[in-house]
Amino acid sequence: IFTKKGQMLIRKSLKEWVAIESDSIQPLPHFRQEIFKMMDIAADKLRHLGAAVDSIDMGHQELPDGQNLPIPPILLAELGNDPKKPTVCFYGHLDVQPAKKEDGWHTDPFTLVEVDGKLYGRGATDNKGPVLAWINAVGAFQALNQDIPVNIKFIIEGMEEAGSVSLDELVKREKDRFFSNVDYIVISDNLWISKKKPALIYGTRGNIYFTVEVKCRDQDFHSGTFGGILNEPMADLVSLLGSLVDSSGHILIPGIYDNVAPLSEEEKKMYETIDLNLEEYQNNSQVERFLFDTKEEILMHLWRYPSLSIHGIEGAFHEPGAKTVIPAQVIGKFSIRLVPYMNISVVETQVKKYLEDIFSQRNSSNKLKVNMTLGVHPWIANIHDIQYIAARRAIKTVFGVDPDMIRDGSTIPIAKTFQDIIQKSVMMLPLGAVDDGEHSQNEKINRYNYIEGSKLFAAFFLEFNAFLHHHPSILLY
Ligand SMILES: Cn1cncc1C[C@H](NC(=O)CCN)C(=O)O
Ligand SMILES: [Zn+2]
Ligand SMILES: [Zn+2]
Numbered sequence: 001i002f003t004k005k006g007q008m009l010i011r012k013s014l015k016e017w018v019a020i021e022s023d024s025i026q027p028l029p030h031f032r033q034e035i036f037k038m039m040d041i042a043a044d045k046l047r048h049l050g051a052a053v054d055s056i057d058m059g060h061q062e063l064p065d066g067q068n069l070p071i072p073p074i075l076l077a078e079l080g081n082d083p084k085k086p087t088v089c090f091y092g093h094l095d096v097q098p099a100k101k102e103d104g105w106h107t108d109p110f111t112l113v114e115v116d117g118k119l120y121g122r123g124a125t126d127n128k129g130p131v132l133a134w135i136n137a138v139g140a141f142q143a144l145n146q147d148i149p150v151n152i153k154f155i156i157e158g159m160e161e162a163g164s165v166s167l168d169e170l171v172k173r174e175k176d177r178f179f180s181n182v183d184y185i186v187i188s189d190n191l192w193i194s195k196k197k198p199a200l201i202y203g204t205r206g207n208i209y210f211t212v213e214v215k216c217r218d219q220d221f222h223s224g225t226f227g228g229i230l231n232e233p234m235a236d237l238v239s240l241l242g243s244l245v246d247s248s249g250h251i252l253i254p255g256i257y258d259n260v261a262p263l264s265e266e267e268k269k270m271y272e273t274i275d276l277n278l279e280e281y282q283n284n285s286q287v288e289r290f291l292f293d294t295k296e297e298i299l300m301h302l303w304r305y306p307s308l309s310i311h312g313i314e315g316a317f318h319e320p321g322a323k324t325v326i327p328a329q330v331i332g333k334f335s336i337r338l339v340p341y342m343n344i345s346v347v348e349t350q351v352k353k354y355l356e357d358i359f360s361q362r363n364s365s366n367k368l369k370v371n372m373t374l375g376v377h378p379w380i381a382n383i384h385d386i387q388y389i390a391a392r393r394a395i396k397t398v399f400g401v402d403p404d405m406i407r408d409g410s411t412i413p414i415a416k417t418f419q420d421i422i423q424k425s426v427m428m429l430p431l432g433a434v435d436d437g438e439h440s441q442n443e444k445i446n447r448y449n450y451i452e453g454s455k456l457f458a459a460f461f462l463e464f465n466a467f468l469h470h471h472p473s474i475l476l477y
Contacts, residue, residue, distance in 0.1 A: 057073055207413075
């Protein structure tokens with residue numbers, strides 16, 4: 001499978017998968033159909049590998065606007081059930097972020113194109129490439145007619161980008177069935193912190209998402225005929241959003257930092273050892289100046305401190321031109337990245353109370369509604385788990401270096417659920433490079449990362465040979 005011809009075939013598979021516009025963000029029937037098609041093709045591919053595949057019907061979803069949309073199925077697949085072997089379950093998702101050529105893509109986002117060793121296309125790195133890499137690794141053993149030292153399971157969803165709708169319920173429901181014999185869960189849905197050096201991830205931040213609705217009435221106003229005699233919803237909202245975070249990035253909500261884990265000397269030292277060239281990082285990001293100017297502070301503010309981001313305003317006039325409208329109803333959206341040991345319901349209460357206080361100081365006649373629409377816990381792993389040791393060794397075998405041990409500032413909602421419900425080790429083993437541009441224009445995966453990543457997964461399976469023939473602690477030496 002890693003011969004020239006084999007490599008061509010696995011690139012062809014990625015091309016076929018990228019061609020499907022499995023956008024889960026835009027709640028339209030057409031895109032849902034595309035995700036259904038994607039899940040079908042993946043189920044076929046897994047069956048072709050010899051896996052037993054269950055495509056679980058997830059029913060329908062009622063959206064805030066009253067629309068009813070079908071939720072794509074979640075695939076549960078199983079390959080091998082030798083009780084003497086450990087069982088590794090791979091989680092991945094096949095939905096993607098929206099993409100349009102006009103957004104600034106150099107090539108059509110849904111046609112995988114190779115330029116200078118880079119495979120461009122929406123979903124190439126997030127997350128279609130890594131899911132295929134895992135399949136390629138299994139395929140490599142089959143092509144060689146070689147026994148895989150682990151039982152393999154897959155859980156593949158199609159709603160991750162939309163907050164993993166109903167995945168939690170399925171995991172809870174399958175705890176004593178599909179997951180009963182799972183020993184390790186591997187997720188490959190993040191990136192290295194470098195363009196070249198592989199990494200292992202042992203923590204991600206959580207996220208808590210809010211909508212802030214300020215409403216006067218249903219219909220918009222003309223600012224010539226009503227301007228000057230109203231509390232304008234937009235003015236209320238902008239002032240509410242403007243009171244959340246100061247210009248140094250400090251969140252202004254009282255009490256929000258209370259439960260953040262204190263920084264120990266030992267932890268502080270750890271950030272010094274991370275191999276990150278700040279100047280290069282800054283240049284690659286095309287940002288004039290970050291809020292902090294040392295590598296350690298940057299990493300800590302991405303990984304171990306909360307952050308608040310303002311995302312948008314529904315109902316705002318945002319098109320070009322000079323419309324003299326007063327929007328009658330606007331919904332602001334912001335979210336807070338959570339870190340250990342912040343508590344979702346405590347933060348929810350703090351946020352609501354703060355916004356209500358600020359709003360009441362304005363003495364506005366409008367109506368305020370603050371809603372929490374998503375709450376995801378932060379996740380942190382034990383890097384001494386056997387599978388972390390196995391992955392480190394596999395990385396050394398394939399890439400010839402020890403990985404960066406890093407955290408990720410973004411969120412993989414299901415990681416903490418797996419940890420809490422299944423109560424087994426969860427590991428994040430990323431394949432993509434820092435400049436892959438996930439969620440951005442011109443997303444890509446390097447051909448090198450895709451191929452070597454497939455090998456990495458195969459090498460990872462091989463490390464478990466020690467389980468069959470030795471005491472697991474042999475892996476420590
Ligand atoms: C949908 N959503 C809302 N809150 C958090 C998320 C997940 C999303 N996940 C990723 O981007 C994966 C990165 N490898 C994020 O962190 O924004
Ligand atoms: Zn992803
Ligand atoms: Zn994503």
